[in-house]
Amino acid sequence: MKRRDYLAGVGAVGAAGLAGCTGLIETRSVVTAPPVLEDRPDAVYFPTHVEGMSMAGMGKSEGGEYAFGLMYSYPHRFWNVNGRSVSRTDVEDGDDVHLMATVWDPETGTVLPEAGVSVEISRDGDLVSQEVIYPMLSQPMGFHYGANFGLDGDGEYTVTVSVGGVSTRRTGAFEGRFADPASADLAFDYARSARDEIAYENTPDRAGSAAAVDPMEMEMMPDSVAPAEGDLPGDVLGTTTTGDAVFVVGRLPSPPAGVDAGEDASYLYASARTPYNRMVIPAMAVEATLARDGEAVFEGGLVRTLDPEIGYHYGAAVPGVESGDELALRVPTPPQVARHEGYETAFLEMPPAEVTL
Amino acid sequence: MERGSSAYRRDVLRAAVAVGGAAGLSACLDLGGGSSVPTGPEDLSTLPGRQHAWNDRVRHDEHGNTMLPEHQTLLYLDLDGAPDADARGTVEAALRTLDRAYARDHEGLLHSMAYSPAYFGRHYEASLPADLGLPEPRPLSPFEEPEFDTQDAMLHLASDNPDVLLAAEAALTGERSTLNGVDVGAALTDVFAVADRRTGFVGAGLPASKQEGLEGVPTDGPVPEASPLFMGFKAGFAANQATEEYVTLDSGPFAGGTTKHVANIRQRLADWYGEQSFDERVMEMFSPAHAEQGLVEGVGENLGADSGIDEFVDDIEAHAREFGRVGHAQKAARANRDADGNVRLLRRHFESADDNVASLHFPSLQRDVSEFEAVREAMNGSDVPAMTPAVRQRVNNGILEYIFVKHRGNWLVPPRSLRALPTPTGEAPGL
Numbered sequence: 001m002k003r004r005d006y007l008a009g010v011g012a013v014g015a016a017g018l019a020g021c022t023g024l025i026e027t028r029s030v031v032t033a034p035p036v037l038e039d040r041p042d043a044v045y046f047p048t049h050v051e052g053m054s055m056a057g058m059g060k061s062e063g064g065e066y067a068f069g070l071m072y073s074y075p076h077r078f079w080n081v082n083g084r085s086v087s088r089t090d091v092e093d094g095d096d097v098h099l100m101a102t103v104w105d106p107e108t109g110t111v112l113p114e115a116g117v118s119v120e121i122s123r124d125g126d127l128v129s130q131e132v133i134y135p136m137l138s139q140p141m142g143f144h145y146g147a148n149f150g151l152d153g154d155g156e157y158t159v160t161v162s163v164g165g166v167s168t169r170r171t172g173a174f175e176g177r178f179a180d181p182a183s184a185d186l187a188f189d190y191a192r193s194a195r196d197e198i199a200y201e202n203t204p205d206r207a208g209s210a211a212a213v214d215p216m217e218m219e220m221m222p223d224s225v226a227p228a229e230g231d232l233p234g235d236v237l238g239t240t241t242t243g244d245a246v247f248v249v250g251r252l253p254s255p256p257a258g259v260d261a262g263e264d265a266s267y268l269y270a271s272a273r274t275p276y277n278r279m280v281i282p283a284m285a286v287e288a289t290l291a292r293d294g295e296a297v298f299e300g301g302l303v304r305t306l307d308p309e310i311g312y313h314y315g316a317a318v319p320g321v322e323s324g325d326e327l328a329l330r331v332p333t334p335p336q337v338a339r340h341e342g343y344e345t346a347f348l349e350m351p352p353a354e355v356t357l
Numbered sequence: 358m359e360r361g362s363s364a365y366r367r368d369v370l371r372a373a374v375a376v377g378g379a380a381g382l383s384a385c386l387d388l389g390g391g392s393s394v395p396t397g398p399e400d401l402s403t404l405p406g407r408q409h410a411w412n413d414r415v416r417h418d419e420h421g422n423t424m425l426p427e428h429q430t431l432l433y434l435d436l437d438g439a440p441d442a443d444a445r446g447t448v449e450a451a452l453r454t455l456d457r458a459y460a461r462d463h464e465g466l467l468h469s470m471a472y473s474p475a476y477f478g479r480h481y482e483a484s485l486p487a488d489l490g491l492p493e494p495r496p497l498s499p500f501e502e503p504e505f506d507t508q509d510a511m512l513h514l515a516s517d518n519p520d521v522l523l524a525a526e527a528a529l530t531g532e533r534s535t536l537n538g539v540d541v542g543a544a545l546t547d548v549f550a551v552a553d554r555r556t557g558f559v560g561a562g563l564p565a566s567k568q569e570g571l572e573g574v575p576t577d578g579p580v581p582e583a584s585p586l587f588m589g590f591k592a593g594f595a596a597n598q599a600t601e602e603y604v605t606l607d608s609g610p611f612a613g614g615t616t617k618h619v620a621n622i623r624q625r626l627a628d629w630y631g632e633q634s635f636d637e638r639v640m641e642m643f644s645p646a647h648a649e650q651g652l653v654e655g656v657g658e659n660l661g662a663d664s665g666i667d668e669f670v671d672d673i674e675a676h677a678r679e680f681g682r683v684g685h686a687q688k689a690a691r692a693n694r695d696a697d698g699n700v701r702l703l704r705r706h707f708e709s710a711d712d713n714v715a716s717l718h719f720p721s722l723q724r725d726v727s728e729f730e731a732v733r734e735a736m737n738g739s740d741v742p743a744m745t746p747a748v749r750q751r752v753n754n755g756i757l758e759y760i761f762v763k764h765r766g767n768w769l770v771p772p773r774s775l776r777a778l779p780t781p782t783g784e785a786p787g788l
Binding site (some may be wrong): 080082083089114115116118120127129130131132134135162163164165167179180181182183283284285304333335336 | 496498499500501502572573623625627628632680681682712714739742743745746747749750751752753757758759761
């Protein structure tokens with residue numbers, strides 16, 4: 001199905017990844033996902049099932065600093081990551097939907113990772129639920145904020161999506177932006193029958209394979225795909241991987257506005273993305289050693305940074321980056337984002353990686 | 358539950374304050390809830406000059422921690438007319454009625470009248486003293502959008518006896534001509550309209566008894582019977598509270614008064630209880646070291662009069678890196694001590710089930726509201742996510758994930774001599 005189905009308000013859409021697949025698409029009155037695979041690779045893998053999702057609403061904050069999109073699907077299991085520990089959150093009795101919120105900059109379409117997002121659900125003025133929702137990675141959607149919620153049956157709900165001021169370093173045209181909290185009230189017309197028309201497919205033939213569900217195609221809502229190598233600014237100097245995460249390393253001749261640095265500094269950045277889908281991987285701690293002729297010229301943390309051209313990345317001002325330099329990357333804290341199935345075993349064990357620039 | 362049983366009676370009494378009004382009061386009295394409470398003094402000069410002098414008039418536990426009155430009401434008030442001599446006389450007469458009707462203690466009635474910066478701005482040309490720390494309320498975290506309470510005045514009522522609270526309120530709103538045998542001098546509502554009425558409770562057993570069916574608390578009833586608060590721990594340990602003396606303005610026209618910040622904070626405790634172990638809750642409420650060293654048993658009764666938090670305020674970065682969590686008390690305490698180590702805030706928070714939603718009314722007394730603002734900023738822990746991505750803006754960052762600020766207001770609690778419609782220069786002309 002194409003993105004315009006969202007616009008037409010058709011309600012249920014399939015994951016674009018299903019296009020061309022021969023699997024059965026069934027209408028689900030009771031969603032019982034297959035068990036988690038017993039033998040999962042420590043890498044991105046194709047999940048046991050694929051769910052579509054449906055648009056619940058979209059809106060902007062007052063003043064237009066932030067745009068919000070809200071999607072929903074069947075409630076489903078996901079995995080929380082705290083430090084190095086991973087814990088599965090199963091569907092609970094009373095869960096009706098998995099809500100997924102995306103926050104982006106209406107000017108550039110940049111999706112904002114690492115914001116604090118909460119959702120308040122009310123109906124006829126009565127509180128139904130309110131939660132801080134967790135940053136999450138899913139294969140078709142990439143980075144978003146999500147949680148399972150119970151509702152009070154079919155009806156018209158108001159979902160207030162709130163974002164906190166972003167504390168991630170912002171650079172370039174983003175310097176000084178996204179500093180304040182904001183929210184938007186989105187109308188969500190929920191019907192169990194409409195939810196049950198959302199596409200759902202068990203994928204036993206592909207489950208566990210080294211692959212990912214294709215990204216959704218969305219015209220109204222940006223996704224969190226990282227820039228292609230050729231679209232990154234400055235010079236792309238090399239690529240390395242660890243824990244199945246891909247790091248594209250590049251250099252700007254001088255740091256973007258918003259980075260404290262001396263006059264002669266260059267800017268070293270690493271753009272982390274998922275394999276297959278190129279989704280941004282945010283919220284990890286990254287340290288780097290840049291060595292030239294066996295001597296370290298820079299050693300320190302790469303700062304989590306949001307830049308309109310590089311996108312979300314890890315970067316630092318360095319005394320210069322030259323071809324032939326050796327870059328060692330270390331990840332003391334893996335990405336602190338919850339994972340939909342297929343990502344929960346990847347991006348966790350992330351041994352040091354090296355790349356010659 | 359059988360009608361007439363003691364459990365039934367207890368539940369109705371607890372509900373009565375939230376219901377309020379004549380219905381609440383009659384529910385109390387029908388159940389024989391008419392408490393026999395001594396009247397107040399004839400000679401009002403025997404009452405303390407500080408309206409906020411409550412500590413030696415409430416119960417204390419065996420460790421010396423104050424136990425606030427179990428039932429409390431906040432009446433938010435808007436003036437109907439000008440704060441002239443007549444209006445002032447009416448307010449004073451209404452408050453003197455309370456003074457005379459009930460002993461000034463937890464079994465009788467504690468009360469204090471406070472005024473907003475908006476009151477002074479709306480009704481007077483003169484300004485408040487430049488050195489009085491009473492700003493308009495503002496958001497105090499990068500993720501909150503509260504409504505601001507800018508009503509003219511707020512009357513805080515507190516008693517262990519719900520019928521006392523309700524009867525006092527009935528007198529204040531003109532529904533009674535006598536109160537505990539004392540003639541009602543005037544109704545507060547002769548000059549004020551009640552703009553909002555918020556109620557609450559605090560003390561072991563009360564949150565547990567209120568949790569069933571309450572929005573924000575999981576349905577399996579996780580709040581321990583022994584806990585005075587919904588989150589399952591004691592708070593306000595004596596060593597971690599400012600003294601009344603410390604928070605009292607010591608100079609200026611309002612000397613003897615204090616400033617009061619009151620927030621209303623919605624609580625969402627599904628993940629607090631459902632996703633976290635006891636040790637994780639201890640980490641987030643106190644500090645990771647409190648869990649690691651097993652310092653907290655149950656609701657924290659074993660902590661005595663001191664949460665022991667001062668020992669761990671310098672460990673925040675180390676804890677964030679090692680445990681991926683930092684503690685609420687640990688963060689807040691960073692800003693809650695003066696240069697000599699004195700605690701700056703006197704917190705008097707209590708729980709609420711208003712509108713059937715779990716929330717916390719959070720009054721804090723301090724000499725200057727900026728002190729509260731500094732502690733709240735420290736509690737935000739906005740510096741911590743830069744130390745490790747494991748601690749996010751509101752996740753693993755103390756208790757921020759579970760609390761949502763709905764209201765903030767700043768108030769001046771003048772000394773008792775100026776409690777009736779004071780001018781910004783600290784006078785009460787016409788009284």
